Amino acid sequence: MTAHGEDVRDGDGRAESDSPSEPASSPETIEVPAARERARAIPEAAVARLAVYLRVLSGLRDQDVTTVSSDELATAAGVNSAKLRKDLSYIGSYGTRGVGYEVAVLIGQIERTLGLTRKHSVAVVGIGNLGHALANYGGFPSRGFPVAALFDLDPDLVDVPVGGIPVSHIDDIVEVCREREITIGVIATPAQGAQEVCDRLVAGGVTCILNFAPVVLQVPEDVEVRKVDLAVEMQILSFHVARRQQEAGVAGESEVDGADIGPPGTGVRVPDEFDSVNGMVERL
């Protein structure tokens, strides 16, 4: 999403996803600006796939491919061609019957639809392992997502530049986000601080949040949250392993080696919460 969805969407939802996210539809707005309102009409699931098509198309462009059919593109993106055509139809008719799509045109239209023609300044909160990675990644700024602010709680980290940007203290989230016009906040903190951080980001004018902390964030309805939860992903995989084993004959009920995780339910209390797959995201 999401899978997870995404979902949600779920994901995911995906998706998966699928994955995550809660659309919250407002049926009060009447159809008026037609063309402008089009965005509204694109299903969440389709939006997620458009991003995938965009990546594939970029790859094709790099190989100097100028034209592609729905079948080729669909295969490369891992979907069937009917779905792909329907997805593309939401953003308009840019193909040529009997031929296919022009790669450059399609890239342009998808970028426009996804709002990638505009800069989206990003703030990363929680400069642990993942935070570091995000801050250092050069592909972000070049793709329209400049990382413009970093935050952490640790005084030892404050003012230390990571990926060229000095880390600010969490207490300054609101004012720094306001100043630097941050639109997207990435929460890479442990579970405990996440809601607090989220509140501050929202107070600082951030309307979109990507949450790696294993908590369900409470936000006003005009704020969009997407969640990436490794614990959930692992457990979904676990479910599929289990299912497959059941199917493949009850005989295969091998408990691997006696090493049980402890009687579920009453079981041995585990250090703490899968909670933090996000602990993994903590200080290195």
Added chain:
Amino acid sequence: MTAHGEDVRDGDGRAESDSPSEPASSPETIEVPAARERARAIPEAAVARLAVYLRVLSGLRDQDVTTVSSDELATAAGVNSAKLRKDLSYIGSYGTRGVGYEVAVLIGQIERTLGLTRKHSVAVVGIGNLGHALANYGGFPSRGFPVAALFDLDPDLVDVPVGGIPVSHIDDIVEVCREREITIGVIATPAQGAQEVCDRLVAGGVTCILNFAPVVLQVPEDVEVRKVDLAVEMQILSFHVARRQQEAGVAGESEVDGADIGPPGTGVRVPDEFDSVNGMVERL
């Protein structure tokens, strides 16, 4: 949804998601073992949420809460109570009418359903930032996901222990996975090597893969893949920013500052591919 999601992914998401993932239903199998076949019947989206409920329930247990109603649990998990009850109904009837659910019982049943009563040895491939984080995270082994193998291409890393486990060379994936009975493979490499790595994991007997590389992996149908794609997540958020701005009056068409990302379609070629949000996952 991420949500995987997909999304499933999404939604997701997704699924979800939402996200990600492709169920691939086989309608040939006839209903026979009823109870055993139950797992089959649980919707993918519900499985993702069960993992969320499990986390919330663990939190409640830690606070010594012994009983919880569908309403309380639903609120804490960020879903509505009808959905939660339906999800729980897929795994059986463990509530008490007029009262609610016993926390311990529910935890046990969800763990059983998700196959968490069994160990799932994990291999992490690509010991960059994210790989490091995963290898170091103590919550994995304690929750039934022992990280039992690490792989990287870099000779400088081979034999260096990370999180207590020495890194093996990518060339040895097949035999090491066989030996250590790895069931879940996590791909945290850049895009280029991902398919190759995936093939080796599969050859080594891995049936479930969590993929962080921005590529659509090709796998046999008996292998389950979940994808986590930051690029997609960011772009979905971007879409929502764009949509919101359109809604909030056309006037607000502020291009922030003239800094465009370059004419989409024909645009300035960007370093390379959002491709690797995964670059972020590369060597620190």
Added chain:
DNA sequence: GTCTGTGAATGCCTTCACAGCG
């Protein structure tokens, strides 16, 4: 003939609403 674009059909998931148990 090829391949896109799209109404119509199908199937999945969510939501409703209430019967039934404690």
Added chain:
DNA sequence: CGCTGTGAAGGCATTCACAGAC
């Protein structure tokens, strides 16, 4: 009377299948 469990209804998303442009 409260809260669970669940059939039935409704809403989305995917898939089908074909008309129409090239």
